[in-house]
Amino acid sequence: MPPLDEYLAAQHDAFERDLFELLRIESISAKSDHRAEIGRAAQWVADHLKGLGLAVDLVETPGNPIVYAESPAVPGAPTVLVYGHYDVQPVEPLAEWLSPPFEPTKRDGNVYARGATDDKGQMLTHVKSAEAWLRSVGRLPVRLKFVIEGEEEVGSGNLAPYLAANRERLACDVVVISDTSQFAPGQPAITYGLRGIACFELRLVGPKQDLHSGTFGGAVMNPAVAMCQMLAALRDADGRVTTPGFYDDVVPLTPDERRKFAALPFDEGQFQRQIGASGLAGEAGFTTLERRWARPTFDINGLWSGYQGEGFKTVLPARAGAKLSFRLVPAQDPKKIAVALERQLKALCPPGIEMELVDMHGAAAVVVPLDSPWVAAASRAIERAFGRAPVFMREGGSIPIVAIFRELLGVDTLLLGWGLDDDNTHSPNEKFCLADFHRGIAASAYLWEELAASQDRATAQKPASSAAPVGGQKPARAQKTV
Numbered sequence: 287m288p289p290l291d292e293y294l295a296a297q298h299d300a301f302e303r304d305l306f307e308l309l310r311i312e313s314i315s316a317k318s319d320h321r322a323e324i325g326r327a328a329q330w331v332a333d334h335l336k337g338l339g340l341a342v343d344l345v346e347t348p349g350n351p352i353v354y355a356e357s358p359a360v361p362g363a364p365t366v367l368v369y370g371h372y373d374v375q376p377v378e379p380l381a382e383w384l385s386p387p388f389e390p391t392k393r394d395g396n397v398y399a400r401g402a403t404d405d406k407g408q409m410l411t412h413v414k415s416a417e418a419w420l421r422s423v424g425r426l427p428v429r430l431k432f433v434i435e436g437e438e439e440v441g442s443g444n445l446a447p448y449l450a451a452n453r454e455r456l457a458c459d460v461v462v463i464s465d466t467s468q469f470a471p472g473q474p475a476i477t478y479g480l481r482g483i484a485c486f487e488l489r490l491v492g493p494k495q496d497l498h499s500g501t502f503g504g505a506v507m508n509p510a511v512a513m514c515q516m517l518a519a520l521r522d523a524d525g526r527v528t529t530p531g532f533y534d535d536v537v538p539l540t541p542d543e544r545r546k547f548a549a550l551p552f553d554e555g556q557f558q559r560q561i562g563a564s565g566l567a568g569e570a571g572f573t574t575l576e577r578r579w580a581r582p583t584f585d586i587n588g589l590w591s592g593y594q595g596e597g598f599k600t601v602l603p604a605r606a607g608a609k610l611s612f613r614l615v616p617a618q619d620p621k622k623i624a625v626a627l628e629r630q631l632k633a634l635c636p637p638g639i640e641m642e643l644v645d646m647h648g649a650a651a652v653v654v655p656l657d658s659p660w661v662a663a664a665s666r667a668i669e670r671a672f673g674r675a676p677v678f679m680r681e682g683g684s685i686p687i688v689a690i691f692r693e694l695l696g697v698d699t700l701l702l703g704w705g706l707d708d709d710n711t712h713s714p715n716e717k718f719c720l721a722d723f724h725r726g727i728a729a730s731a732y733l734w735e736e737l738a739a740s741q742d743r744a745t746a747q748k749p750a751s752s753a754a755p756v757g758g759q760k761p762a763r764a765q766k767t768v
């Protein structure tokens with residue numbers, strides 16, 4: 287057995303022990319009282335990368351720390367930037383977890399814990415593959431740069447300024463992210479598109495305090511009623527968003543892409559059973575995969591007002607609130623949508639109600655080209671590790687920084703997801719299949735080799751002067767100075 291594969295086999299249990307250690311850290315970025323745990327997770331990742339002999343920088347930001355690490359340059363080989371996140375989503379409702387969210391538990395080949403698949407487990411596959419190369423072969427076939435942040439789940443607000451200020455340090459040929467899913471169990475995928483997002487909190491205030499709904503009801507506008515009317519007006523009977531101009535910039539699906547989606551082995555009945563809903567719904571005229579991957583949406587993520595406790599309270603609440611999000615597709619602009627939404631909501635807001643719309647965060651959608659040598663290299667690496675060639679798909683979730691990597695570093699991202707659709711990300715009982723964790727480590731280890739080989743191929747085919755920037759529209763690699 288080659289030393290690399292031997293190392294992967296020998297360290298099987300140690301890889302899991304390290305993953306479980308990271309999963310015990312309660313690094314919830316949405317909650318300010320978890321700042322210390324965020325710090326511990328950042329330190330854990332930094333220490334781990336330091337232990338591999340990489341040059342590591344634990345970068346403080348106005349928010350959560352960014353872990354940066356790099357290996358030495360490899361002459362003639364590409365530089366690959368690995369991005370991941372150590373922060374996780376809140377765990378509520380706690381009562382629905384079968385084992386505690388921060389006590390990683392093995393059940394039927396999976397590890398159950400918050401962050402298991404999103405993204406600690408997936409992110410760690412690249413750290414462990416680097417370890418495998420360094421401890422078996424003694425060197426990496428490509429130069430690796432790691433950017434592991436702690437604010438992905440809250441919009442990556444402090445990462446973009448860090449990228450902008452460190453463009454030369456972060457210069458690379460391609461970005462690799464494992465923070466998505468396979469198409470199905472046993473069917474790996476390369477994701478070439480992600481939706482964008484625009485998130486808001488809408489706050490409505492009526493009377494100065496809660497009122498008796500008998501004494502005052504009918505004569506005073508109820509903010510909960512106003513909220514229902516306003517939110518209901520944001521989409522029409524066909525499931526389309528009514529915000530003026532919302533669809534103006536949408537790049538329509540091409541007939542070719544629709545055919546390719548339709549050719550994927552997607553079973554609608556099984557999908558419905560998996561989510562446990564009594565029926566499916568969405569924008570008229572589109573299939574379920576089109577609705578999930580390539581059409582924009584409006585959703586309510588949280589909604590509150592009035593009395594929620596036991597029994598009944600005849601109250602006319604003083605306030606109502608809602609958390610709203612829109613998933614976006616190329617080339618919608620979250621900022622433009624924020625402006626149009628505020629104008630629309632102000633017009634819908636009835637007399638007697640004060641409204642405030644808080645713009646939480648936004649990110650643009652991305653679609654990456656499939657005809658690059660990087661994609662071909664990733665396909666080979668995945669096929670070697672998973673025993674099956676990947677299919678190409680889009681996903682409905684968002685990774686805010688991907689669009690910014692293209693904008694600021696001029697590079698495309700390989701989205702190589704080892705998760706599964708039923709991993710319960712952001713939900714109770716989040717899990718990650720441990721066999722996929724190990725296959726992910728192997729795929730990542732082979733990826734460094736395949737990317738190095740693809741650079742050799744590109745160099746062999748082209749005159750020396752134009753060899754480096756495969757893909758075209760990027761700053762010259764010569765700018766790299768660290």
Ligand code: BES
Pocket residue numbers: 404405438439440441465466467480483647649681682683684685686
């Ligand atoms: N890993 C997900 C993104 C994702 C989910 C990609 C599903 C593909 C399929 C990421 O951690 C995430 O949850 N992103 C947030 C971004 C938001 C908080 C700005 C999302 O999509 O809701």
Ligand code: MN
Pocket residue numbers: 371404405438465
């Ligand atoms: Mn994630």
Ligand code: MN
Pocket residue numbers: 375404439711712
């Ligand atoms: Mn997430």
